[in-house]
Amino acid sequence: xxxxxxxxxxxxxxxxxxxxxxxxxxxxxxxxxxxxxxxxxxxxxxxxxxxxxxxxxxxxxxxxxxxxxxxxxxxxxxxxxxxxxxxxxxxxxxxxxxxxxxxxxxxxxxxxxxxxxxxxxxxxxxxxxxxxxxxxxxxxxxxxxxxxxxxxxxxxxxxxxxxxxxxxxxxxxxxxxxxxxxxxxxxxxxxxxxxxxxxxxxxxxxxxxxxxxxxxxxxxxxxxxxxxxxxxxxxxxxxxxxxxxxxxxxxxxxxxxxxxxxxxxxxxxxxxxxxxxxxxxxxxxxxxxxxxxxxxxxxxxxxxxxxxxxxxxxxxxxxxxxxxxxxxxxxxxxxxxxxxxxxxxxxxxxxxxxxxxxxxxxxxxxxxxxxxxxxxxxxxxxxxxxxxxxxxxxxxxxxxxxxxxxxxxxxxxxxxxxxxxxxxxxxxxxxxxxxxxxxxxxxxxxxxxxxxxxxxxxxxxxxxxxxxxxxxxxxxxxxxxxxxxxxxxxxxxxxxxxx
Amino acid sequence: xxxxxxxxxxxxxxxxxxxxxxxxxxxxxxxxxxxxxxxxxxxxxxxxxxxxxxxxxxxxxxxxxxxxxxxxxxxxxxxxxxxxxxxxxxxxxxxxxxxxxxxxxxxxxxxxxxxxxxxxxxxxxxxxxxxxxxxxxxxxxxxxxxxxxxxxxxxxxxxxxxxxxxxxxxxxxxxxxxxxxxxxxxxxxxxxxxxxxxxxxxxxxxxxxxxxxxxxxxxxxxxxxxxxxxxxxxxxxxxxxxxxxxxxxxxxxxxxxxxxxxxxxxxxxxxxxxxx
Numbered sequence: 122x123x124x125x126x127x128x129x130x131x132x133x134x135x136x137x138x139x140x141x142x143x144x145x146x147x148x149x150x151x152x153x154x155x156x157x158x159x160x161x162x163x164x165x166x167x168x169x170x171x172x173x174x175x176x177x178x179x180x181x182x183x184x185x186x187x188x189x190x191x192x193x194x195x196x197x198x199x200x201x202x203x204x205x206x207x208x209x210x211x212x213x214x215x216x217x218x219x220x221x222x223x224x225x226x227x228x229x230x231x232x233x234x235x236x237x238x239x240x241x242x243x244x245x246x247x248x249x250x251x252x253x254x255x256x257x258x259x260x261x262x263x264x265x266x267x268x269x270x271x272x273x274x275x276x277x278x279x280x281x282x283x284x285x286x287x288x289x290x291x292x293x294x295x296x297x298x299x300x301x302x303x304x305x306x307x308x309x310x311x312x313x314x315x316x317x318x319x320x321x322x323x324x325x326x327x328x329x330x331x332x333x334x335x336x337x338x339x340x341x342x343x344x345x346x347x348x349x350x351x352x353x354x355x356x357x358x359x360x361x362x363x364x365x366x367x368x369x370x371x372x373x374x375x376x377x378x379x380x381x382x383x384x385x386x387x388x389x390x391x392x393x394x395x396x397x398x399x400x401x402x403x404x405x406x407x408x409x410x411x412x413x414x415x416x417x418x419x420x421x422x423x424x425x426x427x428x429x430x431x432x433x434x435x436x437x438x439x440x441x442x443x444x445x446x447x448x449x450x451x452x453x454x455x456x457x458x459x460x461x462x463x464x465x466x467x468x469x470x471x472x473x474x475x476x477x478x479x480x481x482x483x484x485x486x487x488x489x490x491x492x493x494x495x496x497x498x499x500x501x502x503x504x505x506x507x508x509x510x511x512x513x514x515x516x517x518x519x520x521x522x523x524x525x526x527x528x529x530x531x532x533x534x535x536x537x538x539x540x541x542x543x544x545x546x547x548x549x550x551x552x553x554x555x556x557x558x559x560x561x562x563x564x565x566x567x568x569x570x571x572x573x574x575x576x577x578x579x580x581x582x583x584x585x586x587x588x589x590x591x592x593x594x595x596x597x598x599x600x601x602x603x604x605x606x607x608x609x610x611x612x613x614x615x616x617x618x619x620x
Numbered sequence: 621x622x623x624x625x626x627x628x629x630x631x632x633x634x635x636x637x638x639x640x641x642x643x644x645x646x647x648x649x650x651x652x653x654x655x656x657x658x659x660x661x662x663x664x665x666x667x668x669x670x671x672x673x674x675x676x677x678x679x680x681x682x683x684x685x686x687x688x689x690x691x692x693x694x695x696x697x698x699x700x701x702x703x704x705x706x707x708x709x710x711x712x713x714x715x716x717x718x719x720x721x722x723x724x725x726x727x728x729x730x731x732x733x734x735x736x737x738x739x740x741x742x743x744x745x746x747x748x749x750x751x752x753x754x755x756x757x758x759x760x761x762x763x764x765x766x767x768x769x770x771x772x773x774x775x776x777x778x779x780x781x782x783x784x785x786x787x788x789x790x791x792x793x794x795x796x797x798x799x800x801x802x803x804x805x806x807x808x809x810x811x812x813x814x815x816x817x818x819x820x821x822x823x824x825x826x827x828x829x830x831x832x833x834x835x836x837x838x839x840x841x842x843x844x845x846x847x848x849x850x851x852x853x854x855x856x857x858x859x860x861x862x863x864x865x866x867x868x869x870x871x872x873x874x875x876x877x878x879x880x881x882x883x884x885x886x887x888x889x890x891x892x893x894x895x896x
Contacts, residue, residue: 209809238739241809241831241889242873243880264880266739266887287880289872338809340869 360452370458
C-alpha cells in the first residue's frame with residue numbers, strides 16, 4: 122500500500138516546481154497554453170525516441186527543447202490478426218499500432234512521412250498533439266512512392282493519438298493506421314518503475330470471429346459499428362502468453378492507453394487491479410485516484426498507474442465483457458513475487474453447502490432427457506443445447522477456443538484421448554496448466570451445475586462435432602466416474618497430469 | 621505567401637510548356653488487337669496483371685448517361701454525360717513501347733524532368749525493352765505522358781465524369797463481393813479501381829487492375845489547385861458531410877487517391893486508357 126500513497130505525493134512535489142516555472146511563462150494566458158508566449162529556443166537535433174508495442178521509450182532527460190526527427194513509413198501488408206486469420210493491415214511502420222513516440226514539451230517535430238511505392242493508396246497522418254489544421258493531415262497527404270516533410274511544435278503536454286485521416290478516415294483507422302505519442306511535460310512525469318502502452322482497436326471482417334484464412338474489411342459491419350474483433354495492440358493475443366506484460370509485486374506500473382476505435386468507447390479494466398492514479402483522457406494532470414475502470418474515448422487516450430502487491434495473473438479487458446471473451450479484447454499482466462496472504466488469502470477452505478431448501482430449476486420440470494446413442498453419432502440435440510448455451514462462451518462456436526486462453530475442442534488430443542478424464546473435468550472443473558495439441562494453456566474451467574445427462578450429452582456432442590469423431594458418452598459412464606470420485610477411488614483432478 | 625505564389629507560377633509555367641510542346645512523331649495507328657495473347661483471367665495475385673477477360677481491345681461505346689458527383693456542388697445533382705468511346709482496357713506496355721519508338725521525347729532516357737518523375741517507366745529495362753508481360757498495363761507514367769500518348773492517337777484522356785460514368789458502378793453494401801478469392805488475398809481493396817456500370821456489358825470492358833489517370837484528376841473537389849492547403853481539406857474529416865454518398869467507400873478511395881496526385885507523378889499502380 123505504501124506506493125499508492127507515496128507516488129502521488131512525489132508527483133505533486135516534482136510537478137510543483139516545474140509547474141511554477143511553466144505558469145510564469147504563460148502567466149497572461151490563464152490556463153490556455155499560448156504557444157507564442159512560451160516558445161523555447163530549439164537546441165540541437167536528434168532522432169525521435171520510439172518503441173514497438175507494448176514497450177515505451179525511457180523518459181527524456183533533456184532540460185531543453187530540441188528538433189526531433191521523426192520518420193514514419195506507411196505499409197500495406199498482410200499480417201496475422203488472430204490464430205489462422207490474416208488481414209491486409211495498413212500500418213505506420215511495421216505493425217499496428219505504430220511505434221510509441223516520446224517527445225518533450227516544446228520540441229519541434231520534423232516529420233518525414235513516406236508512402237511505400239508498393240502501396241495502393243494515398244495516406245497521411247493527423248497528430249492529435251499537433252495544434253494546426255488537420256493535425257498535419259493535409260500537409261502529410263501523399264501518394265504511393267512519395268515522401269513529404271512537415272514540422273510542428275509539441276506545445277501542450279499529454280498523451281495523444283496519431284492516426285491516418287485520409288478519406289475514408291474510418292477505413293484507414295479500421296485497417297490499423299494509429300499509434301500513440303507522448304508529449305512529456307518539461308518537468309517530466311513522476312518516476313515510475315515500469316511503463317507499457319496498450320492501444321485498443323477494432324477490425325471489421327467479412328467472416329465471423331475466428332473464421333480462418335485471409336479476411337477482408339466489411340463495410341456493412343463498419344456502418345453498423347459491429348466489429349468482429351476488438352483487440353489490444355492490433356492482434357488477438359498481442360498481450361497474452363509470451364507477450365503478457367510482466368512486473369514484480371510492489372513495482373509501480375504506468376499504462377499509456379489509446380483508443381482509435383473507430384467506433385467503440387473502451388471501458389478499460391484490469392481484473393484484480395485498482396488504478397491509484399488516472400490521468401483522465403490522457404491529459405497532463407492526475408484527476409482521479411483509486412479507480413476500477415477508466416473510459417478511453419474513441420479518438421482519445423488515458424494514462425493509469427497502479428501497483429500490484431499480490432502476485433498472480435491480472436487480466437486486462439475492455440469490461441464490455443463480450444468484447445473481452447468473444448472478440449479478443451483481452452490481455453494479461455503477470456505479477457511476480459512472494460505471496461502476501463495478509464492482503465489476499467486465496468482460497469482458504471471448501472465444503473459442501475446444503476441449506477436444506479430447494480430452488481425450482483428448469484431441468485427439473487422437463488421431460489426425460491434422451492440418452493446419446495451411437496446411432497446418431499453423438500449428434501444429440503440436448504448435448505448441442507448444453508454446448509451452445511454454456512460451453513460456447515469460452516470454447517467458441519467453432520470449437521477452436523481462443524488462442525493462448527481457452528483450449529480448442531476441435532481435433533483436441535486432450536478431449537479425445539481420455540473419456541473418463543473429460544467426464545471428470547466436467548464434474549469437477551479444471552484449473553492450472555494443461556497441454557492441448559502441444560499448446561500450453563493456464564486458465565480455469567469452473568465446476569458447472571450439470572446433471573449426468575447434461576454431461577453425457579455435451580461430451581457426446583463435442584466428441585462428434587468440429588471434425589471430431591469419437592465414441593458417445595453414456596449417462597452410465599458419467600455415473601460410474603462420479604461414483605469413483607465420490608468413493609475416493611479416483612483422486613480429484615487438478616491438472617492435466619493429475620489423473 | 622511568397623512560396624505559394626512561386627509554386628503557382630511554376631505550375632502555370634508547367635502547364636504552358638505542355639501546351640506549347642510540339643507533338644512529334646508519326647500519325648496514330650489503331651491499337652493492335654492482342655486479345656489472343658490474353659489469358660481469360662489475370663494471374664492471381666499479380667500486382668499489375670494484364671487486362672483480361674475481354675474479347676477485344678477496341679474502344680467501347682459508352683451510351684449517354686448520368687454521373688452523380690461524389691462531392692456535392694451546391695445541391696446534389698447528377699451531371700449528364702454524352703455518349704463517348706472508351707478503350708476496353710488500359711494501355712499496355714507493348715502499345716506504349718510503340719509510342720516511345722515513334723516519339724523519342726517520351727523515352728525513358730529522354731523524358732523532361734518537368735513532365736515525369738525520376739521513376740518514369742521505372743520497371744523498364746531501357747528505352748526499347750519494357751521487360752516481360754507486354755500485355756500488362758503500362759504504369760510509372762505521368763499525366764503528361766498519358767495525355768501525349770492519347771493525343772498521338774487522336775484521342776484524349778477521359779474526364780472524371782466519363783470515367784465514373786463507365787466504371788463507378790458499385791453497390792456499397794456488396795463492396796468487393798464480386799472479387800475472386802485469389803485477387804482479394806493480394807489486393808483487398810481493388811474493387812475501388814473500378815467496375816463496369818450496370819448498363820455496360822461487363823465482358824466488353826475491363827477495369828480494376830490499376831488506378832487510371834483522368835484528364836481533370838486534380839479538380840475532383842472543384843476547389844482550386846492541388847498544392848494548396850484548402851483544396852483537399854474537405855477530403856479528411858469533412859468528407860462525409862460533403863459527400864453525396866458517404867457509404868460509397870470505393871468512390872472515397874478513388875477521389876482521395878486522385879487528389880493526392882500531381883501531373884508529373886509516376887506510380888507503380890497508376891496507368892491510363894484513352895477516350896474519344
